[in-house]
Amino acid sequence: MDHDNTSLQNHPAGLASPRCASTTRQAYPCSDDRYPASIGSAIAREPAASFRAVYEELTSRDTPRLQAQRRALALLRDALDAVAGTTDDLPADPQGLDDWMAASAKKATRAYQDYLAQRRAGGPRRFFASRAHALYFLQAVAPTKLVDGSWLFGCLRHARDPRMAGLAQTYLEELGNGDETKNHVLLYRQLLQSHGLNEGAHLADDHFEQGAVQLALGHTTEQMLPEVIGFNLGYEQLPLHLLITAYELNELGLDPYYFTLHVTVDNADSGHACKAVDAVALNASRFPDAGRYWERVRRGYRLNDLGLGTTSIISGFDIGTEVLRIFTAKAVAGAGAHSDYCRIEGRTVNQWLGDPALIGEFQQALVRKGWIVPESDPGQSRFWRPLVGDRAEMFGVFSDYELQVIFDWIRGPQAAADGHRYDAPWPAPRPTRTPTFRAAQRLQEARKARAGDSDTGGSDADGQALLAPGAHWTPQGLEATRSFVAGIRGAQA
Ligand SMILES: [Fe+2]
Numbered sequence: 343m344d345h346d347n348t349s350l351q352n353h354p355a356g357l358a359s360p361r362c363a364s365t366t367r368q369a370y371p372c373s374d375d376r377y378p379a380s381i382g383s384a385i386a387r388e389p390a391a392s393f394r395a396v397y398e399e400l401t402s403r404d405t406p407r408l409q410a411q412r413r414a415l416a417l418l419r420d421a422l423d424a425v426a427g428t429t430d431d432l433p434a435d436p437q438g439l440d441d442w443m444a445a446s447a448k449k450a451t452r453a454y455q456d457y458l459a460q461r462r463a464g465g466p467r468r469f470f471a472s473r474a475h476a477l478y479f480l481q482a483v484a485p486t487k488l489v490d491g492s493w494l495f496g497c498l499r500h501a502r503d504p505r506m507a508g509l510a511q512t513y514l515e516e517l518g519n520g521d522e523t524k525n526h527v528l529l530y531r532q533l534l535q536s537h538g539l540n541e542g543a544h545l546a547d548d549h550f551e552q553g554a555v556q557l558a559l560g561h562t563t564e565q566m567l568p569e570v571i572g573f574n575l576g577y578e579q580l581p582l583h584l585l586i587t588a589y590e591l592n593e594l595g596l597d598p599y600y601f602t603l604h605v606t607v608d609n610a611d612s613g614h615a616c617k618a619v620d621a622v623a624l625n626a627s628r629f630p631d632a633g634r635y636w637e638r639v640r641r642g643y644r645l646n647d648l649g650l651g652t653t654s655i656i657s658g659f660d661i662g663t664e665v666l667r668i669f670t671a672k673a674v675a676g677a678g679a680h681s682d683y684c685r686i687e688g689r690t691v692n693q694w695l696g697d698p699a700l701i702g703e704f705q706q707a708l709v710r711k712g713w714i715v716p717e718s719d720p721g722q723s724r725f726w727r728p729l730v731g732d733r734a735e736m737f738g739v740f741s742d743y744e745l746q747v748i749f750d751w752i753r754g755p756q757a758a759a760d761g762h763r764y765d766a767p768w769p770a771p772r773p774t775r776t777p778t779f780r781a782a783q784r785l786q787e788a789r790k791a792r793a794g795d796s797d798t799g800g801s802d803a804d805g806q807a808l809l810a811p812g813a814h815w816t817p818q819g820l821e822a823t824r825s826f827v828a829g830i831r832g833a834q835a
Contacts, residue, residue: 393550393649397485400557401812414558418566421555425644432575432640436626439575439619447580447615454585461589469583469656470590472758474750477537477596477743478664479587482655484542485553487530487600491516492811493556493573496563499806501830505624508617509574510830515614517814520824528815529600536597538742544671552649557811559645567628568635571621572642578614580605583652592779594761665751668744670701686711717754720764726752730765 396417399405405413433442457468470476494513501510518524534540542549559570588601606613622639629635650658673695680691687707694704708714713725720726728735729745740748742765749764807813808822 392547393554394485394547396554397489397550397557400554400561401489401810403807403810403812410561414561415565417554417558418562418569421558421645421648422569422641424648425641428644428647430640430644432643436622436636436639439622443579443615443619450580450582450585453582457582457586458589466759467590467593469586470594471659471755472661472750473594473596473761473763474661474664474743474747474758475656475659476591476594476761477539477746478659479652479656480533480537480596481539481542481743482545482549482650482658483652484530484534484539485545485550486556486649488527488541489553489556489811490526490530492553493559493570493577495560495809495811497570498809498826499563502833505621505628508624509571509621512574512578512614512617514823514827514830517809517819517823519827520820520822522820524603525815525820525823526600526603527811528820529603531815533597533600537746538744544667548650550649555645555648559642560811566642567625568638569642569645571618571625572639573645574642575618575622575639576643576646578618580615581652587652595763595779595782597779661747661751661755664747666702666705668740668747669705670698672739672744673698673701686713714752716752717757718752720749720752723752 396413399413400410431442431446433439461467470479491513494509494516497506497509497513500506501514515524516526518526518528522528531541556573559566559573563570584601584604588598588605591598591601626632626635680695682690682692684691686694686704687710689700694700694707705714708725709716714723726748729737729740729748731737745764749762750758753762806822806826808816808819809826813819814823
């Protein structure tokens, strides 16, 4: 591929620059020092219905590229406006970035050591009060995790530009270089699947905001390069919450690999964090106004703060509310499916389930009538027994996650703190701790291969489309990634 290293205006052969295409020449001025607001004002406003709508549009392979780009720019204009007046912890001058990165990493690891000391001294888990709480978290952050790395997708077009090679390499490493056991999104999909979690169909719109911002950056590399670089700078630093999350998931017997993987790849020495800092300096000379460039990088950095963060999601968990949500969702299918033989406080189960407004009252009636015995062994609750076991009448109605929530809710916060699995032998023969995930793993002969669909499919006319956030984790996407990586390595040899 013939590639000029002087400007992002030059694209690899066969991949026309979208902003320089004739239809968009007026809308996207081909100057390196563009300001996002002026780009945004040149685009007809066509507000998306929701963050989720943008998210779905930008992950769909059916969305025309220009439409996706227009949508992305409109979203980013609003997002950048939202963070314009906020503050950040970046140094005043980009020269200070190396020291800033070292200090941030040190601060996180010191705080983690303090956390470990507290735990060793008998302190409780800081994030997850129960196994259900941890699973709720994994579910709630799914929309963001399922587009992991997406903000760098557009950097692939410039993979042979030395100034962009580090960012493109970071993206390819997010994709595991096409290795299905290392593709971050695929790992997260498997984590969700293994616990009866889904892609987040039931989640409120604000859960999709951060993912939509990330996808939008990945579609606007040529227009938003400083913001992409700034966002990446923030996302690739090692945060304390990642360390604690991994520790507590493992403690609860949940696979922490997705999180521990990020502790290693984001390291400040030679990992993604280091490449993120290098990208700031490597691309600075494209922008004649250094102050303006740094201001744009900083604004991009602050986009990390949009949407729901780890801490707010964790503190927003209320097990009673989650049980109510689960019951309400099931009531749609359950109304009419029960016999009228059984009445609870004068109403048949079908009558209770037939009116969504009654579900909370139904939940309380089950407690009042002794069908659910709070803060006890769930086996004593008449309601619990039909839900579990091969011959249970309602086996399969609730997912693993939903059963865990109901199980922990019945047991109450004190008992549920032990992290006991709902489907492990119960009651426990003696007070036990849930084996950590790693301990459980050591007991197994070998970890099952993380095998996905073995169909590798055919090739795609547009190889890079298969490396897009909505496709790279599929068998075809993984194969296309491996071919792309081999091409890059071949060119370097
Ligand atoms: Fe990742």
